[in-house]
Amino acid sequence: MSDTKIARRGSLQLINVPKVLHRGALYVAEARIRVMLKWKWSIAGEAILNPMFYLLSIGIGIGKVVNSHQASGIDGVSYLAFLAPALLASACIIGAVNEVMHPTLEGFKWNKNFYAMYATPISGKQIADGVLLSGLVRALFGTLMYYGALLIFGGVSGWHSLWLIPATIFAAASFAALMLGLCAAIENSDLLLNIVGRLLIMPLFLFSGTFYSLQSMPKFLQFIGWLSPLWHATEVGRWISYGHHISTQGLIAHFLYMGIMYLVGVHYARHFYLKRLSK
Amino acid sequence: MMSTLWRMSAMEKSESSPASPASPAGTIGEPLIIAKGLRKEYGEFTAVDGIDFHVNRGESFGFLGPNGAGKSTTMRIIAATLTRTSGEITILGKDPEKRGPEIRAHLGVVPQQDNLDSSLTVEDNLYVYGRYFGLTKKFIRAKIEELLTFAQLEEKRGVKVEALSGGMKRRLTIARALVSEPEILMLDEPTTGLDPQARHILWDRLFRLKEQGVTLLITTHYMDEAEQLCDRLIVMDKGRIMAEDSPAGLIKTYSTKEVLEVRFGADRNDLYAEKLRSMCDRIEVLPDRVLMYSDDCETLLHNVVSQGMQPTTSLVRRSSLEDVFLRLTGRTLVE
Numbered sequence: 001m002s003d004t005k006i007a008r009r010g011s012l013q014l015i016n017v018p019k020v021l022h023r024g025a026l027y028v029a030e031a032r033i034r035v036m037l038k039w040k041w042s043i044a045g046e047a048i049l050n051p052m053f054y055l056l057s058i059g060i061g062i063g064k065v066v067n068s069h070q071a072s073g074i075d076g077v078s079y080l081a082f083l084a085p086a087l088l089a090s091a092c093i094i095g096a097v098n099e100v101m102h103p104t105l106e107g108f109k110w111n112k113n114f115y116a117m118y119a120t121p122i123s124g125k126q127i128a129d130g131v132l133l134s135g136l137v138r139a140l141f142g143t144l145m146y147y148g149a150l151l152i153f154g155g156v157s158g159w160h161s162l163w164l165i166p167a168t169i170f171a172a173a174s175f176a177a178l179m180l181g182l183c184a185a186i187e188n189s190d191l192l193l194n195i196v197g198r199l200l201i202m203p204l205f206l207f208s209g210t211f212y213s214l215q216s217m218p219k220f221l222q223f224i225g226w227l228s229p230l231w232h233a234t235e236v237g238r239w240i241s242y243g244h245h246i247s248t249q250g251l252i253a254h255f256l257y258m259g260i261m262y263l264v265g266v267h268y269a270r271h272f273y274l275k276r277l278s279k
Numbered sequence: 280m281m282s283t284l285w286r287m288s289a290m291e292k293s294e295s296s297p298a299s300p301a302s303p304a305g306t307i308g309e310p311l312i313i314a315k316g317l318r319k320e321y322g323e324f325t326a327v328d329g330i331d332f333h334v335n336r337g338e339s340f341g342f343l344g345p346n347g348a349g350k351s352t353t354m355r356i357i358a359a360t361l362t363r364t365s366g367e368i369t370i371l372g373k374d375p376e377k378r379g380p381e382i383r384a385h386l387g388v389v390p391q392q393d394n395l396d397s398s399l400t401v402e403d404n405l406y407v408y409g410r411y412f413g414l415t416k417k418f419i420r421a422k423i424e425e426l427l428t429f430a431q432l433e434e435k436r437g438v439k440v441e442a443l444s445g446g447m448k449r450r451l452t453i454a455r456a457l458v459s460e461p462e463i464l465m466l467d468e469p470t471t472g473l474d475p476q477a478r479h480i481l482w483d484r485l486f487r488l489k490e491q492g493v494t495l496l497i498t499t500h501y502m503d504e505a506e507q508l509c510d511r512l513i514v515m516d517k518g519r520i521m522a523e524d525s526p527a528g529l530i531k532t533y534s535t536k537e538v539l540e541v542r543f544g545a546d547r548n549d550l551y552a553e554k555l556r557s558m559c560d561r562i563e564v565l566p567d568r569v570l571m572y573s574d575d576c577e578t579l580l581h582n583v584v585s586q587g588m589q590p591t592t593s594l595v596r597r598s599s600l601e602d603v604f605l606r607l608t609g610r611t612l613v614e
Contacts, residue, residue, distance in 0.1 A: 008491050011385045011412070011461050020413035021380055031407040035398050112394040118360055119388035120411035120459075121380040278361055 017121065024122040028130020029137065031117075032103060036138060047142045050091060051149035058211070059083050059155060075213065077242045084155030085237025086210040088146050089168050090230055094201060095142040096172035097179045099135035101196060104183035107131070108276055115277065124274030132173070132180050132269065139172045140165075156241050163240045171233030174258040177265025178229075184272035204228040209235070232257055311336045311463060311494055312357060316366035319352050319518075326352040328518035329366060336462075339485070339495040341512030343505045343600060349518040350498040351391060354467050357496065359383050371462065384412060387461030391468045391498075393448045397441040401432050401451055404440060405458055412459040422458055429484065430454040445472045453481065457488075464488060465496045470504060482507050502600045514600075514607055521607040526600060533606045534598035535560055537576035541583065541590035542568045551588055558582055563605055570602070 020027075036043060063079035074082040107114035107127070117127050143165055150156045156164065179196065186192040207217070207224040208231035214222055225231035232254040238244035239251065246254070312334040319327040327349040334340040342350040355361035356368060359375035359382045368375060370382045395404050405426055409419035427433045430450040435443060443451065449472045456464060464485075470478045485508060489495055499505050505512055506526045514521045514529065522529055539559075543551055545567060552564045555571055559579055563570040573579045576595040583590065 008460050008493075010492070011459050014414065014418070014460055015384045015412050017381055017384045020384060020411075023413060024380070024411075027407075027410045027413065030410060031396075034403060034407060035396070038398060106398075111397045112392070113396045115360075115390065116394040116396070116408070116455075117411055119358060119383060119386070119390070120408070121384040121413070122411050123380050 015121070020121040021123075024126030025129035025133060028117060028122060028127050029133040032131060032134030033137060035103075036099075036134070043138070043141070044145075047145035048149075050142075051087070051146045054087055054091075055080070055149060055153045055155065059087070059153060075238065075242075075244055080153065080155045081242055082238070083211065084150045085164060085241045086208070086230075086234040087155075088143065088150060088164060089171055089233035089237050090205055090208075090210055091146050092139045092143045092168045092172045093175050093230055093233065094205075096135045096139035096176035097196070097201070099138040100131055100176045100180045101183050101192075103131050103134070104180065105189050105192070108184070108187075109189055114273075118277045124277045125270040127277070128180060128184070128266075128269040128273040132177055132266070135176050135180075136169060136173055139176070140169055143168050143172075161241050164237050167236050167240060168233060170255075170262075171229050171236070171258055174262040174265065175229040177262045177269060179265070181265050181268030181272055184269055184276055187276070204230050229258055229261060309336050310334065312368070312370050312496075314353075314357075314366065314368040317353070317356065317363055317368055318365045319349075319356060319361070320364045325518050327356070327363075330513075330515075330518075330520045332513055332520065332523065334494060334496065336494055337489065337492050339489050339497065339508055339510045341505045341509035342496075342498040342515055343500070343502075343509075343512050343604070344498075344515035345500060345604075347517075348515040350515055351467055352518075353515075354465055354496065354498055358386055358388055358465055384459075385462040387456035387459060387464040389453050389456045389464070389466040389469055391471070393452045395440045395448060395451060395455070397439070400437050400439055401427070401443070402436040404451060405455055408455045409458040414459065419458065426454040426457060429457070446474060446477060449473055450477065450481075461493065463494045463496060467498050468500070469497065470499075470501065478504075505600055512600075514604055516604075516608045522603065529600060529603045530598045532603075534602040535572040536574040536598060537572075538596055538598050538602055539571040539573065539576040539579050539583075540568050540592075540594040540596065541571065541580075541588075542592045543588070543590055554586070554588070555583065558586075561606075570605070572598070572602070 059080040063083070066079040067073065073079065107117075114127055118124060122130075147156070147161075147165060182196070183192060186195070203224055207221055208214070208228040209225050210230065214225040214231060217225075235244070235246060236251070236254050239246045310333045312332075314333070315331050316329045317327055317331070318325070318329045330349075330353070342348075342353060344350050352361065356363050356375065357370055359370065359379035362376055371385055373382050375382050396407065399407065402423055405423045406419055409422065410416075414422075423436075427436055430453065432447060432451060432454070435447065440448065440451070449470075453466070453469065456466075466485075470481060473481060482504070485495060495508065497504070497508055499508075509526060511523070511525050512529070513523045522533065524532060541555075542548070548564055548567075548569050552562065552569060555569055556562050559571045559573040561572040563572075571579055571583075580593055580595060583593075
């Protein structure tokens, strides 16, 4: 180390503690976004190519087969229009979940940088909030790209369809918050990855009325959809996009379910983050 | 008793009147950290067993002891990242369990194991850490230049941390802890992994920080480091404080001026022990050598030889903190 002179004022003069106590989550999110920017080209590539592949293969390819056998369409619209809100929601939710799951494993286990954050004025609660916030920023980017692709392919249309974006982000926030808590609670990373990958994400994707109406499935499988935030987001998305029928009570129930999931998730995420950091 | 009363009085005073913005630097010598009956238990295991200590502003204070002595646990309680089981502690006049983030705003922490963000570059690690303290981008950019020079990492500024050597990571971790110009710099085994030259330069940098009024808290199991860096230290073992004083004071109290180390061979050290014991103040029989304590070890060595005992090797050295620890615990620090 060299002996270069360091001018010193001292932290008591330098640091505006009340400001930091209020903005801690933003600083964490800023750091996370800085990490994401290191991967900006692969993130952008995924955000562009993922919807392209899905829309070309399933929306248009399978859609052509479905439409040819069902002249009235699915739920009164083309298969692509039926599928579009579900694909948007699933991409957004999975993107947000990945973006909270991996930083949590990394921060607690792989390079332990949450412990470095926790040695600063940042609180455990703010670290959890910051990770969730950065995950939603990434999800917003992915959602905007996907929405753009849906517009180009004709899956959505009209100004009212812009409401799909906040509704989808709301759904992503609810599930990502729950996953954030789960990731902090389960310290065995292999167990966590298996639970999330095999027991949560894949079943939710397949049994949430994404590719066909949930009502067309056997009753005993429909409950998976009722539990899934993806089904709730898909139902709301279809209502926004092409006027899929939902009663007022049903609409309230969808938002209430996602809202409660968000609040429970955030509560437990903060709890388990703090618990692990101060162990 | 007087000492306890003084500490309690200081604790109450500092709790009720935290450092005033009007006098941000505080007064050199005032107690910044006060612990009384500090205890930490993990189930049946007691990591810190009711210890009392205080650290004054501008002081370089050390925790010396072997692995598992409770040093790092104590450091984490001071760093407001670990809750205590019982006892009292204030840092900068605040209770870490009630006002942890406010305390951490003025601490610089160098953990035992580096926890840098391996996906970021050297420069970005310093930048994001500065942002956690709410520092302005302009300030951090200027500070980064100073710290990169300080840590001799100018050439590595754009390199990802995962590509750095262990020593470079250590230097970056220390530089990172200085980005917020902390009032208290906490270093947990700071020179582990550094080469001898980097170690001495780090000691020099720490001296300079101390001259600028920074309070240093250091845990180490290196005797020379403790002697070089600490104004005052506590010797810990099994969660308890065995002794507290300056390095020189501890050596004066618990050892002699000099030590004679003699080796007769592993199976013969015990044979000579009784005879050697009668020739000096105290002896310690270790597996590979016998330590003889006296204020005049040259004469002692002469006497040993003149009594017909021919050690295979002999060494006269001054007493160190290792001898203090041996005296206090009956064990060496590296056991």
